[in-house]
Amino acid sequence: MPNGKGMFGTGLSPDGSELATHYVSEGMLPLPGMASYFPLQHWQQDDETGDWTLQESIPGDAQQVYDRISAHLDEGEAMPCTVADIEAMFVAADVTKQPVAVAMRRLGLKLVQQQEEESGPIT
Numbered sequence: 001m002p003n004g005k006g007m008f009g010t011g012l013s014p015d016g017s018e019l020a021t022h023y024v025s026e027g028m029l030p031l032p033g034m035a036s037y038f039p040l041q042h043w044q045q046d047d048e049t050g051d052w053t054l055q056e057s058i059p060g061d062a063q064q065v066y067d068r069i070s071a072h073l074d075e076g077e078a079m080p081c082t083v084a085d086i087e088a089m090f091v092a093a094d095v096t097k098q099p100v101a102v103a104m105r106r107l108g109l110k111l112v113q114q115q116e117e118e119s120g121p122i123t
Contacts, residue, residue: 008023008024008025009023009025010023010024010025010111011023011111011112012024012104012107012109012110012111012112013109013110013112014108014109014110015110016110016111016112016113017112017113018112019112020112021109022107022109024100024103024104037060037061037064037065037068038060038065038090038095039057039058039059039060039090039093039095040057040058040060040095040096040097041054041056041057041058041094041095041096042054042055042056042057042096042097043055043096043098043106045106052106059090060090060095062083062084062086062087062090063083065086066079066081066082066083066086069081094107
C-alpha cells in the first residue's frame with residue numbers, strides 16, 4: 001500500500017526462535033478511511049476455559065482496497081497486486097482490535113528473536 005512499506009516487519013513464530021511464520025503490524029492504516037475496507041474479527045475468551053470463540057467476522061472489501069491503492073500510484077506505476085491477491089491476504093489475515101500481546105497469545109505466537117551474527121553485535 002502507499003506509505004505502507006515496512007508495516008509488517010516484526011516476525012512471529014510458535015516458539016520465537018525459528019524463522020518467522022507470521023508477521024505483525026500494529027497501528028493505523030496509512031490511508032484515511034481504509035480501515036472500513038479491511039476484514040475485522042471480534043474474539044471472545046471464555047473466562048472458565050480460556051478458549052477463544054470468533055464472535056463476528058467482517059470480510060472486508062478487496063475491490064475497494066485495490067481501487068484506493070491504484071488511485072494513489074504515480075502515473076505509469078504498475079499496480080503491485082491483483083484483487084485476488086488482496087482477497088487471499090484477507091483470508092489469511094487475523095485483523096482485530098485486540099492489543100498485539102493478546103492476539104499473539106490467542107494465536108500461540110511469540111516475537112522472533114533476532115540471532116546475532118557470528119561477528120557479534122555492532123558497537
